[in-house]
Amino acid sequence: MSVGVFDVAIVGGGTAGCAAALALRKRGMSVVLLEKGQCGAMASGTNFGGVRRQGRDFREMPLATRARAIWDRLPELVGEDCEFRATGHLKLARDAAEMAELERYARDARDHGLELSVVGGNAVRALYPWLGEAVTGASLCPDDGQANPRLVGPAFARAARAAGAEIREFAPVTHARWTGAGFEIDAGGATLRARLLVNVAGFWGGEVAAWFGEPVPIRPLCPNMVVTEPVPYVIDRSIGVCGGNVYVRQVERGNVIFGGGRGWGDTARAISRPRADVARDAMARTLAILPWLRDARIIRTWTGFDGEMPDDIPVIGPSRTTPGLIHAFGFSGHGFQLGPAIGEIVAELVADGRSASPLAPFAIARFAGAPPAPAPR
Amino acid sequence: MSDTRVVVVGAGPAGMRACAALVAAGLTPILIDEAARSGGRIYQQPPQGAARPGRELYGFEAAKAARIHALEAQLAGRIDHRRETLVWNCFEDALDLLGPSGPSRQPFDALILATGATDLALPFPGWTLPGVYALGGAQIALKTQGCGIGRRVVFLGAGPLLPLVAWQYVQAGADVAAVLDATPFAAKLRGLPNMLFAPATLAKGAYYVARLLAAGVPMAWGVGGPRAEGDGRVERVHFVTAGGDARVVACDALGASFGLRSETQLADLAGCDFVFDRRTRQYVPARDVAGRTSRRFVYVAGDGAGIGGADAAELAGERAALALAEDLGLPVDVNRAAFLDGRLARLDRFRRGLETAYPFPAHLLRDIGDDTMLCRCEGIAVGALRAAARDKGAPELNRAKAFTRIGMGRCQGRMCGRAAAELLAAARGEDLARAGRLRGQPPVKPIPMIPELLS
Structure with missing residues (x-):
């Protein structure tokens, strides 16, 4: 690997991003994860801690079922159970x-x-x-069940780092662009290069998507x-x-x-x-x-x-404007349970170009032509 | 200007002087305090009907206490004094209150936070045993309730409060079994040059030590390895002398604390910027000499803005009020402001000497074992914090809190947060400032689960 060129750059250190970093390392890809603060400190760390399938939109159920199996395996995956019960x-x-x-x-x-x-x-x-x-x-x-949200994201981050991912905290991504052959990412005063880019930036995922000409009405x-x-x-x-x-x-x-x-x-x-x-x-x-x-x-x-998102389900899937860009954000208040599975799904999309999970309902194309988000109150 | 809503939080020396100056400037401040009567902790009054002579309660400081208490009467009708009222949140331009008549939300145009300080608790084996009190708590028991924390009392600490409280207990008739100063005697001499900037205060300190020695109270300086032991409550205190000898003193109570820490949560919730104060080893709200914070029309004064003592608090409270009046465009006596600035500068020099005389007893934390309780609310021992630093790479306090629950209990880290910062920095081998500070989250103190009580 040449200096400063990664196979994959991940924007956002929530559970999904950290789990993606871990899954991608297991596939042998070089990974840098860029987090503006500390991993797992935003939606992943401040939520209620519910690990719930009941009540979910049925379109999310295959993902939630997949995630549920991972929750049982946390000790072997990240070295602790994160108080999952x-x-x-x-x-x-x-x-x-x-x-x-x-x-x-x-x-x-x-x-x-x-x-x-x-x-x-x-x-x-x-x-x-x-x-x-x-x-x-x-x-x-x-x-x-339920788990301690403060532990999950950081546990995946530690596991990803131990597996060889480069986890950069306090490295806010200020911009990213497609060069025709890969991505350039400005983060924490440096410009990084990566072949592929993963947008798992939570609320700020909307901003990242907009950089690539596909704004979404996220709030x-x-x-x-x-x-x-x-x-x-x-x-x-x-x-x-x-x-x-x-x-x-x-x-x-x-x-x-x-x-x-x-x-x-x-x-x-x-x-x-x-x-x-x-x-x-x-x-x-x-x-x-x-x-x-x-x-x-x-x-x-x-x-x-x-x-x-306006329809209460996330955006998950490849960009419709930019090759090599994968989105997974906008979990609308119920992403904690899904996080560990999103990491695997993102890794499949990055490495294989497709996922074993049905993702059609989550395509970003459903917002094509949608007006941008109204200003937050 | 009469419709300008100026709120002062805290009725100690800083808050009371601030109110007096605001009234003099033509304002009608709202004064909010948790206690029923003015004085703060330092000049805390006995409950109504339990009055005792001021000289007995406050010693040398009786006249100062009396003047602060008299201010309350003088200001009656010219301020809106909300007694027994907790300010549990500050969000944008309003405070959330919980008082005797229920909940309320108090909007403000300008705010002076004079929130004071608490004892700085440091963990040592047995510090959570019944019968172990903070030094300030031991003093308040005497001042407000006329009772001691025990009959045979050991005092342990690292600050000027130590000889004072011990002497007050001797005078009250208690058997003071030992006064154990964790700081070395030589440090007192090193602090002398700067302490000469307040010779009267220096003389009082020396007086207490001399009287204690004359009364035959065993005193030791530079002690280490304190350990409280007993069957269900404290019965003896082990320590190691400066010379390395192990000693034990029998007692039925222990008063222990190691300095003061500022109460800064409201400034944090108000959105003020903080800076690390190397002298007192804590984060405090950033402020100018007059007490202006980074947030317009929010001011801090007294020990809540950084430890300066009661005399400095009086001056700083008045100074903040003058700054507030000036910022509102009211006429202000600039000579008075300059005078206060000069006095505050002198007291600051004295404080520097005092901090030299009573340096932070870092050796106490260095030596404590992993099994010593650190966060007593959540029952988390020192080892959990060290493990979070070592195994999970927690770089600062909030992350250590997330991993361990330290500071997540009823006191929200008000008691253990400082010690946790010291231990975290030591475990990581980093500068204390990098350990950061626990993020303020409402409520500042626990509130009942009664929705009708919330605004």
Whole structure:
């Protein structure tokens, strides 16, 4: 390899990017990963930590199923389990309409290989006595679970580095261009060259795509997160609700983590802040399903940046303008579970030109001619 | 100008002097403080109805305490004093409050943060045993509640508070079993030239040490390897003398801390830039001599802006208020401002001497074992941090926090963050400044899970 020329340059050090770096090294390609801050610190590190297939858009299900198998293999893949626990995911209904929604989804999910068990109010109370009166039914996906998001991206980054990838942190990519024979990437004061380019830059993936003449209507998504002090461990499932306006899990240490609604973000400076009014609404919704949590105190709130597409599914696949450019961004608030599989999929697209997973719904072409994103509020 | 919303956070010496100067400038500041009465920690008052003579409570500082407390009465009706109110967040141009009448959001046009300091806790074996208190906590028990932390008390530390608190305990009738100074005696002499810039304060320090010795209190300088032990609570303290001899003292309480650390979370949440202060080994809000931060109309004063002590806090509070008034276009007495700047410069020289006399006891952290508790909220030991630095390459505190949960508990790293920075830098063999500082995240202190209590 000549100095400064890589087979692949990866823009973005989230879980997907770090997992891609690892997968590409295993295929023997030279890899440089460029991250503006530290790996796994944005959407990958600040999200809720749900490892969930239940409730997903069915177009994502093949990817989620593929990812789920990887979660079990984290210790052999990256040297630690990242606190992944297959606690199951329990989605709650709070009225008859929501109950009907759970039943409908469970029926349709069967066609996608997902077996859910739906139970009514009495059974819910027998099985989960810690749930409040407002809960009228629930759907369980026993194979789903949760993990510590702060650990996953960095674990993949370390594994990729150990496998020979060059991981450059605090190296923001300010521009990248196609030279006709490869890519030039300006990052952290240096210009790098690579034959192939992977855009896994989360919200900023939209900017990277625009450099290559394919803008997409992406918007920032800052999930507003809250955590309580430790309380006795009872919530042994990861919890969601129909409509998704609140989600709750408890770590073995006892802290209850919940989220819902959006925080505030300044994408130009990559500064985000949780919102007190949004946290209040999430508290109220959490207490409606877990009333006993009223005695707990809040010790921290936070948010971060993800990118959200108008149709709520990511962009994954080759560029339609530039040969050798692969996109995977805009996971719209539910990319944490997918991340490890996205790494493998990106590696397949880079090395083989195609993936074993069905990616047609995620083509960037669906936004061809779309107006650019409205200015963030 | 009367509709200009000026908020002062903290009713200690800096905040009270700031309020007085703001009132003099024709403003009506909103003063917010967690306590029911003014004085901050240094001049903390007993609860209503439990008054005792000021001389007994504050010693040499009784007159200063009385003047600050009197300010509260003088300013009554001219400031909006929100008592027992926690400021738990600052976002853009508003503060989130939690007070006796519930939640509120307080918008501001200008903000003076006079948030003070806490003891600097450093871990040592047994520091989380019941019966082990911060030095400042031991002093507050005496000042506000009229009780001691124990009957037979050992004091351990590395700061000017050490002889003072010990002497206050002797006067209160406690049996002070030992005063263990982790800094060497020779350092006191090295600090002398600069400490002469505040001769009265220097004399008081020497007085406490002399009285303790005259009272027969065992004192030792340059001690290392402190270890608290006991069955369920502290019963004895082991240490190693400067000469290398192992000693043990029986006790039923230990007051220990190793200096002060600034409370800077609100400045952080307000978006102020921070700089590393090499003297106090911590990050503090960047400010000019008058207390202007990087954010327009946000000011810092007192120990929350960097450790300077109560006298400097009074001057800095007034100085920040003058700067604020000037920035609002109000007439300001420039001679007064210049006078304050001169006094603050002198006290800064004294502080330099004091920091020389009480250097940071780095040897205490160097020697502690991996199994010593570091983050008591989350129950994380020193070894976890060292492993995060060694095996996971955590380059700075926030990453170490993400990997280990250090600083993720109820206190959000207010207690362990400084020690964690020292340990991280030592483990990586890097300069302390590179360890960074824990990112501020609301709430500054825990808030109840009661949605109606939030604005």
